Amino acid sequence: MLKFTEDHEWLNIADGIATVGITNHAVEQLGDLVFVDLPETGATLAKNDAAATVESVKAASDVYCPLDGEVVEVNEAIRNDPSIVNADPQGAGWFFKLKLARVADAEGLMDEAAYLALVG
Amino acid sequence: MDDTLTLKKTPLTALNIELGGKMVGFAGYEMPVQFPEGVMKEHLHTRAKAGLFDVSHMGQVILRPKSGKVEEAALALERLVPVDILGLKPGRQRYALFTDAQGGILDDLMVANRGDHLFVVVNAACKEQDVAHMRANLSDLCDVIELTDRALVALQGPAAESALVALAPEVAAMAFMDVRSVSILGVDCIVSRSGYSGEDGYEVSVPEAEAVEFVRSLLANPDVHPIGLGARDSLRLEAGLCLYGNDIDTGTTPVAAALEWAVQKVRRTGGARAGGFPGAEVILHEFEKGASRRRVGIAPQGRAPIRGGDLYLDQTSTAPVGRITSGGFGPTVNAPVAMGYVAASLSETGTRLFVDLRGKRVPVTVSTLPFITPGYKR
Incomplete structure (x- = not known):
């Protein structure tokens, strides 16, 4: 199940685990990423907590936690090479995996069609 | 709107x-x-x-000497900059600074000797005030003509x-x-x-x-x-070059900004045309005694760009000992790079300082400028 937030995060949810990243649109706006700060594995985060930080050549931006949950894995590859996020934001450039506190909460997020309509 | x-x-x-x-x-x-x-x-x-x-x-301005002698335009401009303009040969250009009465920097500029006139290039954000400043102070000897x-x-x-x-x-x-x-x-x-x-x-x-x-x-x-x-x-x-408004401004002097090289010996104490520019007393005093702070390169540890902020001696101190004035990611260096001002006693290369980044205090090192080897064709 693919879901999106108004803050330009995407979530791919399977078996109660959401893989989270930032959208193609977000990456286009940010430009070349040079630094990614990821959450600690094991951290418990609430919806809208600042979960990660990205720095592009232009500015810093926070990546928010889209739902309540526990971080079970982070993508070390993008920490070492942030350009992976620019190259493939909705694939290899994922940020972290979140074990959702309540999978049903995802129903309140946008589907892809709604998100694409939002960013026009 | x-x-x-x-x-x-x-x-x-x-x-x-x-x-x-x-x-x-x-x-x-x-x-x-x-x-x-x-x-x-x-x-x-x-x-x-x-x-x-x-x-x-950027502003392009011609200083045309009323006498027809470029030396007269050079001597006129020397009233406003602590720079050897008279010694600038035809067909040559050099970096200069407009200073104010307190020794601060009003703008940085390039000055070229074009044989029968001077050609000046100034920053976009300062050009109106620069042109007014030149008109107010040079019009007895020069026509100040902005090329628009x-x-x-x-x-x-x-x-x-x-x-x-x-x-x-x-x-x-x-x-x-x-x-x-x-x-x-x-x-x-x-x-x-x-x-x-x-x-x-x-x-x-x-x-x-x-x-x-x-x-x-x-x-x-x-x-x-x-x-x-x-x-x-x-x-x-x-390249370690100053951005006016960030790294130099009216609150920084040529010596504090590590721009001593822009002030030729002939304009310093003991030189043939020592002084005679705004803020000369302050600036020449600093050439003797040093400035209380100094512009340096700052190399942040790690990969996160640091774009500004106060500098501290250690993890816990609350009294700043300096400030970052420009910073970002250096694609050629492949690391974050910055510059800023530190207390003169802390300006030695290798000095370890700290800056706050998103609630964490991260280490930075005072480093030499530039961060790259320039490719100028001397």
Whole structure:
């Protein structure tokens, strides 16, 4: 199940685990990423907590936690090479995996069609 | 109201938009912050081949001596800058600073001796006040003429020479800081071998009517890419060059800003034309005794760019001992780079300091400038 937030995060949810990243649109706006700060594995985060930080050549931006949950894995590859996020934001450039506190909460997020309509 | 309605355009604005430039307001002008290639690749391309920058927003001013003698214009301008202008030979250019009565810096500028007049290039954000300042102080000896009908184009990088030579063979013989009148595509241009990227290159003043054709001719060369303000900033930062308004301003003096090299001996205590510029007492005193703080390079540990903030002695102290004035990611260095001011006692290379970044205090090291090896053709 693919879901999106108004803050330009995407979530791919399977078996109660959401893989989270930032959208193609977000990456286009940010430009070349040079630094990614990821959450600690094991951290418990609430919806809208600042979960990660990205720095592009232009500015810093926070990546928010889209739902309540526990971080079970982070993508070390993008920490070492942030350009992976620019190259493939909705694939290899994922940020972290979140074990959702309540999978049903995802129903309140946008589907892809709604998100694409939002960013026009 | 749409900000772009009030922004001024350069002779190249329409071309910048056509080339896909992402336009922003800068110093009152609609300027490209980046092109589709993006800041990182634009920066690296400039260091590898050649980057073309529209810098037409900068002020181009002629100081024409009423007597016809360029020496008279030089001596007049020396009233406003702590720089040896009289000793600047025809066909040569040098960096200068307008100072104020407190020894602060009003603007930085380039001054060229054009044989029978001086040609001055000043920052866009300061040009109105600079022109007024020159008119108020130099009009007894010079006509101060702002050139508003010319574009200014910077071509920077190791392939800049071959790209411009294809249009004007004689520019190959120019050395760093040479200035010449050159006919390019049948148009009278003013070419200097200079720039603000740390690379070899040229700045070309071209009449506005011919500017687009000139730039298109350069861009027809695959080595030449259009470059926006984003990469211009990271290039000059890696090169250790000051951005007026960030790294130097009326609160910084030439000595504190580590710009002693811009004040030739002839204008210092004991020199033939010592003093005689605004703030001379403060500035010459600092040449003897040093300034209380000094501009240095700052290398942040890790990969996170640090764009500003106060500097501290250790993890817990609350009294700042310095401040970062410019910072970002250096694509060529492949690491964050910054510059700022620290207490003079802490200005030695290798000094470890700390800065706050998103609630964490991270270590930085005082480092030498520039961060890259410049490619100037001396």
